[in-house]
Amino acid sequence: MIKETLQSLVGVEIYPIISLIIFFVVFIMVVLWALMLDKDVIAEMENIPLDNDMTYGDSIDV
Numbered sequence: 001m002i003k004e005t006l007q008s009l010v011g012v013e014i015y016p017i018i019s020l021i022i023f024f025v026v027f028i029m030v031v032l033w034a035l036m037l038d039k040d041v042i043a044e045m046e047n048i049p050l051d052n053d054m055t056y057g058d059s060i061d062v
Contacts, residue, residue, distance in 0.1 A: 006012055
């Protein structure tokens with residue numbers, strides 16, 4: 001039923017192409033952002049899971 005409904009829509013074949021283009025644009029942007037990050041920022045992000053101080057916005061009452 002879904003297959004017949006989608007086949008009856010006019011111009012539906014463009015949606016997968018647009019989705020793929022949007023995905024690749026966002027993917028390339030994220031890769032470029034990651035490559036252009038400063039090494040100090042990367043080192044700080046690496047250590048976030050290992051830090052025990054609560055300076056990253058987490059406040060847990062124990």
